[in-house]
Structures are given as structure tokens and as C-alpha cells.
Amino acid sequence: NAGVTQTPKFQVLKTGQSMTLQCAQDMNHEYMSWYRQDPGMGLRLIHYSVGAGITDQGEVPNGYNVSRSTTEDFPLRLLSAAPSQTSVYFCASSSTYGYTFGSGTRLTVV
Amino acid sequence: GQQVMQIPQYQHVQEGEDFTTYCNSSTTLSNIQWYKQRPGGHPVFLIQLVKSGEVKKQKRLTFQFGEAKKNSSLHITATQTTDVGTYFCAGPEEGFQKLVFGTGTRLLVSP
Numbered sequence: 001n002a003g004v005t006q007t008p009k010f011q012v013l014k015t016g017q018s019m020t021l022q023c024a025q026d027m028n029h030e031y032m033s034w035y036r037q038d039p040g041m042g043l044r045l046i047h048y049s050v051g052a053g054i055t056d057q058g059e060v061p062n063g064y065n066v067s068r069s070t071t072e073d074f075p076l077r078l079l080s081a082a083p084s085q086t087s088v089y090f091c092a093s094s095s096t097y098g099y100t101f102g103s104g105t106r107l108t109v110v
Numbered sequence: 111g112q113q114v115m116q117i118p119q120y121q122h123v124q125e126g127e128d129f130t131t132y133c134n135s136s137t138t139l140s141n142i143q144w145y146k147q148r149p150g151g152h153p154v155f156l157i158q159l160v161k162s163g164e165v166k167k168q169k170r171l172t173f174q175f176g177e178a179k180k181n182s183s184l185h186i187t188a189t190q191t192t193d194v195g196t197y198f199c200a201g202p203e204e205g206f207q208k209l210v211f212g213t214g215t216r217l218l219v220s221p
Contacts, residue, residue: 031207043153043198043211050207058208059111090152094207098143098155099200 023091
């Protein structure tokens with residue numbers, strides 16, 4: 001059982017570039033979410049999904065898009081990268097008892 | 111919106127000393143969850159408390175949920191260097207699964 005898999009682990013982008021952070025889970029969880037973690041800011045919710053075809057915004061959604069075409073996959077798209085999006089991104093999935101997090105993507109925008 | 115605060119933000123202890131972190135929510139919670147994040151790692155689920163006044167133990171870790179279900183604590187007895195990391199509490203907003211995470215307490219343990 002792989003749990004939650006995130007790719008890539010590290011990425012450097014130039015300002016204005018776009019990219020997709022991949023997230024896949026093999027636990028058949030309906031609920032998935034994306035968080036960003038910045039020093040001293042804890043975990044802030046970007047977008048979440050309660051099932052295939054359903055997504056909603058979290059606390060800090062600007063500059064990010066998501067889609068949920070399958071139960072397993074929940075990609076996060078950066079539309080036009082900005083230095084303020086330099087962060088560590090975590091994907092998580094959940095049943096009714098706790099979140100399982102991926103190992104994270106460390107993104108630097110220069 | 112719902113806010114979850116933790117104190118202290120940071121604590122440095124000597125190995126063998128006890129440690130406690132406190133979590134306070136602006137709203138009543140249906141449950142409280144605790145996570146541990148090792149340096150450079152990802153958050154890992156530790157436990158969930160549901161009942162008012164509930165106390166659960168995991169070896170040297172004791173978790174408590176307040177009577178009003180708005181606060182919680184994590185106590186570590188006789189810390190070890192393996193306890194190093196950041197401890198987060200989290201409570202659900204708008205139902206069970208959308209979690210709001212606390213600000214976290216970073217624990218450093220010196221041998």
C-alpha cells in the first residue's frame with residue numbers, strides 16, 4: 001500500500017511558468033485536500049474535494065486550480081507561478097479517522 | 111472563520127524532562143486530532159479524541175480533550191530525542207473532514 005504519492009519532490013520554477021503537482025492515493029478515500037506550509041504559518045488549506053467531480057476552495061486558493069476526475073487523483077495546478085508561491089505543498093486524503101499526508105513537494109519560484 | 115491556536119510556539123527541553131502543548135479552538139469541535147511532523151517530513155496522524163473530557167494514552171504521550179470540547183492538550187512524559195518535531199492539533203470545520211490546523215508547537219530535545 002503506497003498511501004498518498006506526491007510528485008515531484010522538488011521543483012524550481014521561473015516566475016510566470018505553470019506546472020502541475022501530482023497527487024495520487026490508493027486507499028479509496030473520498031476526501032482529498034491540498035495544503036501549503038510556510039515557516040511560522042502552519043498548514044493552510046488551498047483546495048479540497050469530497051469526491052470525484054467535486055472541488056471547493058480553502059483558505060488560500062488564489063493562483064491555484066484543481067480538478068478531481070477520479071477518486072485516486074487530485075492534481076494541483078499553478079497557473080502563473082509567483083515568488084509568493086514558494087512553499088512546501090502537501091496533499092492529504094482522509095477517511096473518517098485521520099488524514100494521510102503525502103511526503104510533500106518543495107517548490108521554489110525564482 | 112474557525113481558528114485554532116497552540117501554545118507554546120516553541121519549546122526546548124533536556125532529554126528526560128516533560129513537555130506539554132495546549133490547543134485552543136474559537137469554536138466547539140466535534141473531534142480533535144493530533145499530528146506529528148518530524149523535521150523535513152510530513153505530518154503523521156497520532157490520535158483522534160471525540161468525547162468531552164476524553165483522555166487517551168500512547169506510551170509516554172497523553173492526550174486530553176476539554177470538557178467544553180474547545181481545547182486539548184498533549185503531554186509527553188520523559189522526553190526522548192526521538193520526540194523532536196512539530197506537533198499540530200486540528201479540528202474539523204463544516205463537518206467532519208475539512209480540518210483546520212493549529213499553529214503548531216515545535217519541540218527540540220537535547221541529549
